[in-house]
Structure formats: structure tokens, C-alpha cells
Amino acid sequence: MGEAEQAGSTQEGAARRAGKAPSTEETQRVFESLRNAVLDQRLPPGLQLKEQALADAFGVNRAVVRQALARLEIYRLVTHAPNRGVFVAHPSAAEGRDLFTARRYIEAAIVELAVERLKDADIARLRALVRQERQAYEAQDVRKALRLSVDFHLQLADAVGNTVLASFLDEIVTRMPLVVLAHRRESPPACMLDDHEQILDAIAAGDAGRARALMIEHVGHLEGRVSLDRGTQQGDSGIARLLGLEEGCGS
Amino acid sequence: MGEAEQAGSTQEGAARRAGKAPSTEETQRVFESLRNAVLDQRLPPGLQLKEQALADAFGVNRAVVRQALARLEIYRLVTHAPNRGVFVAHPSAAEGRDLFTARRYIEAAIVELAVERLKDADIARLRALVRQERQAYEAQDVRKALRLSVDFHLQLADAVGNTVLASFLDEIVTRMPLVVLAHRRESPPACMLDDHEQILDAIAAGDAGRARALMIEHVGHLEGRVSLDRGTQQGDSGIARLLGLEEGCGS
DNA sequence: GATTACATGATTGTCAACAATTTTCAGAGA
DNA sequence: TCTCTGAAAATTGTTGACAATCATGTAATC
Structure with missing residues (x-):
């Protein structure tokens, strides 16, 4: 799904603003790719984000994906259903x-x-x-x-x-x-x-x-x-x- | 360090406001305990929060502690030094x-x-x-x-x-x-x-x-x-x- | 005595295997 | 045709072990 993004002024700015210290660069990379996908309206609300699929797509471990998803959840970009998975948020x-x-x-x-x-x-x-x-x-x-x-x-x-x-x-x-x-x-x-x-x-x-x-x-x-x-x-x-x-x- | 907190109106309110979906109740528990410790000024800025020590103290896995710390980092309650650890934030x-x-x-x-x-x-x-x-x-x-x-x-x-x-x-x-x-x-x-x-x-x-x-x-x-x-x-x-x-x- | 080099220990970062849970789907029965 | 049952597959959750990195303390050297 979301792969490498075009580098632009927003990315580094966002890293400074929201992302803060890159708790392992990989996690940060996955997080920002997904965040950019949301910003570009490429992710429809309700879509399930499966850990293994993301891990394969980004070439990282599932643990890394898991951390990135947890971060997305804090920003309310995704919702986490225990034992079910994470889904792109569907704001009321x-x-x-x-x-x-x-x-x-x-x-x-x-x-x-x-x-x-x-x-x-x-x-x-x-x-x-x-x-x-x-x-x-x-x-x-x-x-x-x-x-x-x-x-x-x-x-x-x-x-x-x-x-x-x-x-x-x-x-x-x-x-x-x-x-x-x-x-x-x-x-x-x-x-x-x-x-x-x-x-x-x-x-x-x-x-x-x-x-x-x-x-x-x-x-x-x-x-x-x-x-x-x-x-x-x-x-x-x-x-x-x-x-x-x-x-x-x-x- | 931070163990069970006295139940009060703030906790559940905070859970609704900031904590959101309990991405595994354990993570949420650890996060809130540490957050409450900050609110009560029990954690001096600069103190290192070691993963294993917290895991032992809360009786949970290191992965849970890790997620809780990542969440604290997003709220800028702690700073994360790669390969060094996380430290209670020292706001400028x-x-x-x-x-x-x-x-x-x-x-x-x-x-x-x-x-x-x-x-x-x-x-x-x-x-x-x-x-x-x-x-x-x-x-x-x-x-x-x-x-x-x-x-x-x-x-x-x-x-x-x-x-x-x-x-x-x-x-x-x-x-x-x-x-x-x-x-x-x-x-x-x-x-x-x-x-x-x-x-x-x-x-x-x-x-x-x-x-x-x-x-x-x-x-x-x-x-x-x-x-x-x-x-x-x-x-x-x-x-x-x-x-x-x-x-x-x-x- | 002070400083650098090195070995040791401690801590974080990564990973894969296993367990638990949910979903899917085929089949039996009404 | 629909519903219920149950097994199989898929997905998430958990755990422990291993690798990489950093801090500490000791010894050798200037």
C-alpha cells in the first residue's frame, strides 16, 4: 500500500512538529508514509490495515509496523479493535x-x-x-x-x-x-x-x-x-x- | 516506581480524552500510571526509565512497556535517545x-x-x-x-x-x-x-x-x-x- | 597524575516462533 | 433457502532469545 513518499518540505517539518524523536527510524518511516497517505486521501476510512501486509510492503518487521500503528492510533488516524485489527478512522x-x-x-x-x-x-x-x-x-x-x-x-x-x-x-x-x-x-x-x-x-x-x-x-x-x-x-x-x-x- | 493510582474522576476522563482505545489494556495501564506520576510531580526531569525495571514493576512484558513509553514520548512527557533509553522530559x-x-x-x-x-x-x-x-x-x-x-x-x-x-x-x-x-x-x-x-x-x-x-x-x-x-x-x-x-x- | 584503549556489563533494538482470538467457509439439518 | 455447527485459515497478541549499541570501570601509556 503506502510506499516511499516524495520528499518535500512537509515531511521534515512534520517530523519536527508531530513525530518527534525517531523512535527507531524504521518506525518513523512507516508512520510517516501512512500519515502522508492519509493526508493525500489515499486511505479510505474503514480500511483494515493488516500488520503482515504492511510489514511486507515496507520490508520491516511486524513489531515495527505495530509501533507505527500504535502511533497512528494516538493521532486518531486509525482505530484499534482489540484482537480484530486496526482500521483507518471513520470520524463521526x-x-x-x-x-x-x-x-x-x-x-x-x-x-x-x-x-x-x-x-x-x-x-x-x-x-x-x-x-x-x-x-x-x-x-x-x-x-x-x-x-x-x-x-x-x-x-x-x-x-x-x-x-x-x-x-x-x-x-x-x-x-x-x-x-x-x-x-x-x-x-x-x-x-x-x-x-x-x-x-x-x-x-x-x-x-x-x-x-x-x-x-x-x-x-x-x-x-x-x-x-x-x-x-x-x-x-x-x-x-x-x-x-x-x-x-x-x-x- | 509508579504503581496503582487512586481511582478518581480524572483517570477515566483522561482515558476518554487522551488515551483512546486501550491498545491492550496493559499498555494503557502502564501509560496512565506513568502519566499520573508526572502529574503528581513524582518523576524528576532527566530520570531514566528503564524498560526492564518498569516491566518488572508493572508485571508486564517489555513490549508493553515499550509501547507505553512510545506513547509518553508523543505527549513529550519523555524524550527518547536512540540506543540509550527514554528519560523524563526536561522542557526548555x-x-x-x-x-x-x-x-x-x-x-x-x-x-x-x-x-x-x-x-x-x-x-x-x-x-x-x-x-x-x-x-x-x-x-x-x-x-x-x-x-x-x-x-x-x-x-x-x-x-x-x-x-x-x-x-x-x-x-x-x-x-x-x-x-x-x-x-x-x-x-x-x-x-x-x-x-x-x-x-x-x-x-x-x-x-x-x-x-x-x-x-x-x-x-x-x-x-x-x-x-x-x-x-x-x-x-x-x-x-x-x-x-x-x-x-x-x-x- | 591524567588520559586513552580496551574489556565487561547493562540496556536497547530486532526478530521469529508460539498462543489466543477472530474470521471464513464448507457442510448438515430444518 | 436459510441457519446453525464446527473445522480450518488468517490475524492479532505475547514471549523469549539474540544482536547491536552504549555506559562503566580497569589497566596501560604518556
């Missing part, structure tokens, strides 16, 4: 709502701090990232665009320099793709390419209130792409999910 | 600052939501907790008071009902004792027994702005008990730490 609507609510607060905190702490070089780097993201969209490379879109948020958090808030945001955005897969709307609304750019403008202008409002609105746009209403079932049961596998626009 | 001053900053934002979010969502029964339960806390202080049971003080924050978060924010706060408050141990001020300022009560009053009165301000101020009081100035060394080197093992007042 309530969980999705909690994630978006928490994301609003965390992102608001980050932009607030960004106005105070970001250097010109940081803003320039983030602007370059937004340009890349736009190019990816224009090139129809949706997967890459989605990834760059996530990277924008993560690198903004990194630039702010608060490791705790950065790791929290990292956990949230990593769990988001599963929420999207489990609760996608049939007709996704139009993509919002300009949000990131406007947020950067507000930060660069030192307008904390506007930056904060824009970011909260941006998260609202993202939440609009899924249906998390209070009556929604936990997620469609298998078949319906496989029909909507083409991904929309990003984070 | 920068890490401490990040934790307090993040805590301000998270707690502010929680009280904001608390004003909207808390039922009368929730408030009554929290008031009872504050009373217990006061009694513990009056009875000079500092350890219990500290624990109840932490419980107040965690149960407030639980009552709000956002599992994501609750788990974030859980991680923060669990890491705090290590920051305190590593960067304790010589003369702790007076304890602030009334903060929790006033926060509850503001929430009960529906005054979100005041509740938020009081909570931020409260976190400021907590931060005042440690010295995290930008010139401070990572922590004193062993001997000095052992001299100041008696604990102050809580969270």
Missing part, C-alpha cells in the same frame, strides 16, 4: 464538528501571533508557497495543490514559532482528510483560491483583526465542503464512498 | 513559554464555549470540585489540592464537550508539571484560591468577556510561578533540582 460528524471548531480557535491564535512575530522573509516564503499552490491548481494537479494548501497552514504555524500550537494544528489538519472522505458534500462549492493570499496580506499589513476574521472565514469555507449536520449518519457504508473518490480543492 | 524555557501561550488560547476558547454550552448541572459539579479543592488546601494536602486544581480545568473542558480542545488542554496540563519542576521560582507567590470560583461565576453569569479575561489572568498567575525568561538555562543540572522537591500550590 460530531468529531468533525469538534475538529473544525478547534481549528478556528487554533488558526485564529496562530494568525494573531503571526502579526506580531513574522519576519519579512517568512512572509515572502509563504507568498511563494501560495504561488506554487495556484500553479498546481492551474496545472490541474489537484493532489499536489491540496498538499500545498495544507502546507500553507502548517508552514504559517511553523513560522510563528510556537511548537505547541504548531503541533496542535498539525494534528487537526492531518485528521481533516478523513472527515472530508467520510462526510463529503455531493456538490462541493467553488474553490477559494484567494483566501490564503488575503490572509497573508492582512498579516503583512499588521491588521490582526482582519487577519483573524479572514482566517475564521476561510475555515468556514472548508467546513462548507462537508456535511456535519446533527442528524448525519456516521458515514456512508462502503459503496457510496467509493463513488466520490475524485478529490476537490484543498485546505 | 522556550517550550515552557510555548505551553503557557498555547494554554492561554486554548483555555480562552474553552471558557468562551462554556458560556454557551454549560448546563446548570455542569456548573454545580464544578463548584463542588472547587469546594473540594479548597478543603484540600485547608487540610494541607498539597498533592491532592494540586490534583484537584488540574481536575478543575480538565473537567471544565470535558463539560464543554469539544473532544479536540479537551485533548489539547489535557496534553498541556500534563506537560506543565515538568515545566514547573524544571523552572520553579525560588519564592512562589501567594496561592490564588479564588480564581477558579470567579471564573465559574462569570461563566454562570453568561459573561464571556469577563470569563475569558479571568481565565487568561489565571494562567498568568500560574506562569508567574516559574521563571521562563529568555536567558534561563535549560534547567539546573541534577543536584539543585533534588533540593526543591516539596511542591507549591496548584494549577
Whole structure:
């Protein structure tokens, strides 16, 4: 299933943020491959991850796979059913709502701090990232665009320099793709390419209130792409999910 | 070292918040015992946690201990030195600052939501907790008071009902004792027994702005008990730490 | 006396075999 | 056709042994 990933700025950043000390490089490698697979929406919720299959695929021992899976479980990317196995998580609507609510607060905190702490070089780097993201969209490379879109948020958090808030945001955005897969709307609304750019403008202008409002609105746009209403079932049961596998626009 | 803990409302709550699915009950048991030991400030930063010793102490296999330690590592309660072992974390001053900053934002979010969502029964339960806390202080049971003080924050978060924010706060408050141990001020300022009560009053009165301000101020009081100035060394080197093992007042 | 080289012990990391549990599937019976 | 039973296969959980690495203490050398 998940094999070697393309090296990118996200991987090392994630290692610093979430993965921490590589408790044996092998475990870390397997963990990050699976985590990246989730980020790229390659793993459908509910899929069983069998230890031996993963061990064979990665060329490692089952014990290593087991540790990687245990770590994924802590980040709630998989659920562990005792004596049954681990399955890609299938977040409930309530969980999705909690994630978006928490994301609003965390992102608001980050932009607030960004106005105070970001250097010109940081803003320039983030602007370059937004340009890349736009190019990816224009090139129809949706997967890459989605990834760059996530990277924008993560690198903004990194630039702010608060490791705790950065790791929290990292956990949230990593769990988001599963929420999207489990609760996608049939007709996704139009993509919002300009949000990131406007947020950067507000930060660069030192307008904390506007930056904060824009970011909260941006998260609202993202939440609009899924249906998390209070009556929604936990997620469609298998078949319906496989029909909507083409991904929309990003984070 | 850490053996069975007194059962209390925190344990099950923590299991729901942070611990998640008990990937084999044994692992969860070991993890929580060690986590509780950190919360009670029984584990000095820098102490090595040897796998075999823990396995013997808990009567479990080394693999179980290994998984529990890996989990502790993700919460940054321990640091893992490859081929050397795991050691109780020794948070830097920068890490401490990040934790307090993040805590301000998270707690502010929680009280904001608390004003909207808390039922009368929730408030009554929290008031009872504050009373217990006061009694513990009056009875000079500092350890219990500290624990109840932490419980107040965690149960407030639980009552709000956002599992994501609750788990974030859980991680923060669990890491705090290590920051305190590593960067304790010589003369702790007076304890602030009334903060929790006033926060509850503001929430009960529906005054979100005041509740938020009081909570931020409260976190400021907590931060005042440690010295995290930008010139401070990572922590004193062993001997000095052992001299100041008696604990102050809580969270 | 201080320092380096080396042997010893302790600890972590890896692995494969075994046990326990669950799932699957074939077949009997209603 | 459906359901129940039970054996077989597949999967997870556990344990112990072995290898690799690091820390400790001793002896030799400058």
C-alpha cells in the first residue's frame, strides 16, 4: 500500500512538529508514509490495515509496523479493535464538528501571533508557497495543490514559532482528510483560491483583526465542503464512498 | 516506581480524552500510571526509565512497556535517545513559554464555549470540585489540592464537550508539571484560591468577556510561578533540582 | 597524575516462533 | 433457502532469545 513518499518540505517539518524523536527510524518511516497517505486521501476510512501486509510492503518487521500503528492510533488516524485489527478512522460528524471548531480557535491564535512575530522573509516564503499552490491548481494537479494548501497552514504555524500550537494544528489538519472522505458534500462549492493570499496580506499589513476574521472565514469555507449536520449518519457504508473518490480543492 | 493510582474522576476522563482505545489494556495501564506520576510531580526531569525495571514493576512484558513509553514520548512527557533509553522530559524555557501561550488560547476558547454550552448541572459539579479543592488546601494536602486544581480545568473542558480542545488542554496540563519542576521560582507567590470560583461565576453569569479575561489572568498567575525568561538555562543540572522537591500550590 | 584503549556489563533494538482470538467457509439439518 | 455447527485459515497478541549499541570501570601509556 503506502510506499516511499516524495520528499518535500512537509515531511521534515512534520517530523519536527508531530513525530518527534525517531523512535527507531524504521518506525518513523512507516508512520510517516501512512500519515502522508492519509493526508493525500489515499486511505479510505474503514480500511483494515493488516500488520503482515504492511510489514511486507515496507520490508520491516511486524513489531515495527505495530509501533507505527500504535502511533497512528494516538493521532486518531486509525482505530484499534482489540484482537480484530486496526482500521483507518471513520470520524463521526460530531468529531468533525469538534475538529473544525478547534481549528478556528487554533488558526485564529496562530494568525494573531503571526502579526506580531513574522519576519519579512517568512512572509515572502509563504507568498511563494501560495504561488506554487495556484500553479498546481492551474496545472490541474489537484493532489499536489491540496498538499500545498495544507502546507500553507502548517508552514504559517511553523513560522510563528510556537511548537505547541504548531503541533496542535498539525494534528487537526492531518485528521481533516478523513472527515472530508467520510462526510463529503455531493456538490462541493467553488474553490477559494484567494483566501490564503488575503490572509497573508492582512498579516503583512499588521491588521490582526482582519487577519483573524479572514482566517475564521476561510475555515468556514472548508467546513462548507462537508456535511456535519446533527442528524448525519456516521458515514456512508462502503459503496457510496467509493463513488466520490475524485478529490476537490484543498485546505 | 509508579504503581496503582487512586481511582478518581480524572483517570477515566483522561482515558476518554487522551488515551483512546486501550491498545491492550496493559499498555494503557502502564501509560496512565506513568502519566499520573508526572502529574503528581513524582518523576524528576532527566530520570531514566528503564524498560526492564518498569516491566518488572508493572508485571508486564517489555513490549508493553515499550509501547507505553512510545506513547509518553508523543505527549513529550519523555524524550527518547536512540540506543540509550527514554528519560523524563526536561522542557526548555522556550517550550515552557510555548505551553503557557498555547494554554492561554486554548483555555480562552474553552471558557468562551462554556458560556454557551454549560448546563446548570455542569456548573454545580464544578463548584463542588472547587469546594473540594479548597478543603484540600485547608487540610494541607498539597498533592491532592494540586490534583484537584488540574481536575478543575480538565473537567471544565470535558463539560464543554469539544473532544479536540479537551485533548489539547489535557496534553498541556500534563506537560506543565515538568515545566514547573524544571523552572520553579525560588519564592512562589501567594496561592490564588479564588480564581477558579470567579471564573465559574462569570461563566454562570453568561459573561464571556469577563470569563475569558479571568481565565487568561489565571494562567498568568500560574506562569508567574516559574521563571521562563529568555536567558534561563535549560534547567539546573541534577543536584539543585533534588533540593526543591516539596511542591507549591496548584494549577 | 591524567588520559586513552580496551574489556565487561547493562540496556536497547530486532526478530521469529508460539498462543489466543477472530474470521471464513464448507457442510448438515430444518 | 436459510441457519446453525464446527473445522480450518488468517490475524492479532505475547514471549523469549539474540544482536547491536552504549555506559562503566580497569589497566596501560604518556
